[in-house]
Amino acid sequence: MNIVVCLKQVPDTETQIKIGPDNKSIVTDDIKWVINPYDEFGVEEALQLKEKFGGEVTVVGMGPKRVTESIRTALAMGADKGILITDDALEGSDSLATAKALAAVLKDLEYDLIFTGQRGVDDDMGVVGPALAELLGIPNLSLIVKVEAAEDGKSVKVNRPVEGETLVIESSLPALITAQKGLNEPRYASLPGIMKAKKKPLEEKTLGDLGLDAAQFGEGARKLKILEMTPPPERAAGKIVEGETPQEKAAELAKLLHEEAKVF
Amino acid sequence: MAEGVWTIAEQREGEFRKITYEIVSEGRRLADALGQELTVVLLGSNIKDKAAELGHYGAEHVQVADDPRLEKCTTDAYVSVISQLVKANDPAVLLLGASVEGKDLSARLAGKLDVAMAQDCTEFTIEDGNLVAVRPIYAGKAYTKVAFENSMPQLVTARPNVMSIAEPDTSRSAQIIDADFSLDDGDLKTKVVDVIRDESGKIDLTEADKIVSGGRGMKGPENYNILEELADTIGGTVGASRSAVDAGWRPHSDQVGQTGKVVSPNLYVACGISGAIQHLAGMSTSKVIVAINKDEDAPIFQKADYGVVADLFDVVPALTEEAKKLQ
Ligand SMILES: Cc1cc2nc3c(=O)[nH]c(=O)nc-3n(C[C@H](O)[C@H](O)[C@H](O)COP(=O)(O)OP(=O)(O)OC[C@H]3O[C@@H](n4cnc5c(N)ncnc54)[C@H](O)[C@@H]3O)c2cc1C
Numbered sequence A: 001m002n003i004v005v006c007l008k009q010v011p012d013t014e015t016q017i018k019i020g021p022d023n024k025s026i027v028t029d030d031i032k033w034v035i036n037p038y039d040e041f042g043v044e045e046a047l048q049l050k051e052k053f054g055g056e057v058t059v060v061g062m063g064p065k066r067v068t069e070s071i072r073t074a075l076a077m078g079a080d081k082g083i084l085i086t087d088d089a090l091e092g093s094d095s096l097a098t099a100k101a102l103a104a105v106l107k108d109l110e111y112d113l114i115f116t117g118q119r120g121v122d123d124d125m126g127v128v129g130p131a132l133a134e135l136l137g138i139p140n141l142s143l144i145v146k147v148e149a150a151e152d153g154k155s156v157k158v159n160r161p162v163e164g165e166t167l168v169i170e171s172s173l174p175a176l177i178t179a180q181k182g183l184n185e186p187r188y189a190s191l192p193g194i195m196k197a198k199k200k201p202l203e204e205k206t207l208g209d210l211g212l213d214a215a216q217f218g219e220g221a222r223k224l225k226i227l228e229m230t231p232p233p234e235r236a237a238g239k240i241v242e243g244e245t246p247q248e249k250a251a252e253l254a255k256l257l258h259e260e261a262k263v264f
Numbered sequence B: 001m002a003e004g005v006w007t008i009a010e011q012r013e014g015e016f017r018k019i020t021y022e023i024v025s026e027g028r029r030l031a032d033a034l035g036q037e038l039t040v041v042l043l044g045s046n047i048k049d050k051a052a053e054l055g056h057y058g059a060e061h062v063q064v065a066d067d068p069r070l071e072k073c074t075t076d077a078y079v080s081v082i083s084q085l086v087k088a089n090d091p092a093v094l095l096l097g098a099s100v101e102g103k104d105l106s107a108r109l110a111g112k113l114d115v116a117m118a119q120d121c122t123e124f125t126i127e128d129g130n131l132v133a134v135r136p137i138y139a140g141k142a143y144t145k146v147a148f149e150n151s152m153p154q155l156v157t158a159r160p161n162v163m164s165i166a167e168p169d170t171s172r173s174a175q176i177i178d179a180d181f182s183l184d185d186g187d188l189k190t191k192v193v194d195v196i197r198d199e200s201g202k203i204d205l206t207e208a209d210k211i212v213s214g215g216r217g218m219k220g221p222e223n224y225n226i227l228e229e230l231a232d233t234i235g236g237t238v239g240a241s242r243s244a245v246d247a248g249w250r251p252h253s254d255q256v257g258q259t260g261k262v263v264s265p266n267l268y269v270a271c272g273i274s275g276a277i278q279h280l281a282g283m284s285t286s287k288v289i290v291a292i293n294k295d296e297d298a299p300i301f302q303k304a305d306y307g308v309v310a311d312l313f314d315v316v317p318a319l320t321e322e323a324k325k326l327q
């Protein structure tokens, strides 16, 4: 079973986000870049399926050169090869353009399954996965917490929790799955894994290599325009609830929630 | 020229979900601001008799796609139908709920219609005849205002629990239309083969009006009963921090935060949660935040409207008693 995992590099979740002087972007100095946590679930699931069915796991990332490091991490976890789409003209691409660039690489690969994360923890979009599946003309299964591949490797059965219930869905392959927390516990890269990863193939491709027109990508081609970025609205300073005993505090809190906040 | 506001209703077993009323109400407001009409698309099986109610919330038209193959939402069937209707009618705005279902349908529609989209928005306005949306990014650590260019329909989803629901007006009624679509069985690659119901009847965190969350300070899974009791008394749902989930005390679906659920309830009560940046990111759009923590320096107090510095094992049961008196 050949599997492709799409990998996005995002700021570490510890990052305090600061808005840049243009009020349209964030300050990226001092950011520690990591694999999008949901993509780690994708890598792990791909590796588990490979262990069972054989085949190859390819990691595809799009972004600046620094993304190489995250792809190497996935290779150290056990993926077989990496592809980095990198081109200055890609800078600032929106979700749709990103899906198009990824589709251009994927159409030349052999795959049974594609994993993406359910959303990037940066822009919180969750658009690239389903849009990519549409561009490739394959079904997508979103927010999946369990994957069972049929013995013949020709179909999958997945669990998709929606509010209040879980749908069990069967799909033919190839298909694209977006990974949700609960799917698995991603492994750490081992030391021998890290050594091996250094020798694994990691290819770089530009828009030209993919036969794509640079004018369709990047900031200038965005169909979703960013008008402004702002810090979150300030919350007014809170109250510390007074009282001699925990019981008094509870009573005071209940009173405040009832009379002042009107939520109790 | 593209015209009209379209929303997609969400139903489960013939009952509208709350998000449906939210987006239909918001769709009405946007349609008024544009001076245009509101159309709701209703997909399902044996669903037509539900359509009239949408008129009370301001829909001028309801397009009903009634087909046994639409009984359960699958991406391939639903997207096929919606995209056929959108292409034939050319609306200016296409609004879905940012529910599990709506997020997925809209993302795939973006690919199918070759348009941009803005996911999980918390505010919409019309400026110079165009839709402008506000959406939290980095799980609420920043906000961005976005608009569309060369991209019709303007495709957006609205975060659950944010858009206010209009008072239904039974004197209003909608034109009910049998939607014109075709479905080719050969195109349907996915099938719902089973539904596992959550017997607890628990309301999903993203839709809950009140949430009582417990973190590592709960000390163990057995102690969550005091949170369940408080939640039951006030009509809320129990959530958790990642530490509690990773410890195996609570299911993954209970996690609130940057890598869990992003929630916007009217009341969020954080018990024994320190307030790590990833947790705060997921709940800071809650309307009223209460923190109960014995460490007065815990960062959660910086976000809390009401802070109680005390042992949660004393405060929570006492608070439940107080809440019972108020019921
Ligand atoms: C990639 C990544 C993603 C993450 N995503 C998330 C996420 O989505 N959601 C999330 O929650 N976390 C997330 N985290 C984890 C986060 O960094 C914190 O570790 C976690 O939120 C801490 O959980 P906690 O507040 O329950 O535990 P702690 O930080 O250990 O806090 C426990 C609190 O309980 C208080 N306490 C203890 N006993 C009592 C008592 N008897 N009465 C009152 N108070 C008491 C203590 O004073 C303390 O403040 C993520 C981390 C990483 C690295």
Ligand SMILES: Nc1ncnc2c1ncn2[C@@H]1O[C@H](COP(=O)(O)O)[C@@H](O)[C@H]1O
Pocket: A006, A007, A008, A009, A036, A038, A039, A060, A061, A062, A063, A095, A098, A102, A115, A116, A117, A118, A119, A120, A121, A123, A124, A125, A126, A127, A128, A129
């Ligand atoms: N630049 C990118 N390179 C590779 N994969 C991406 C990229 N952007 C998004 N993805 C994939 O799509 C998922 C959802 O991202 P997004 O739609 O940006 O929230 C991510 O978890 C990745 O799997």
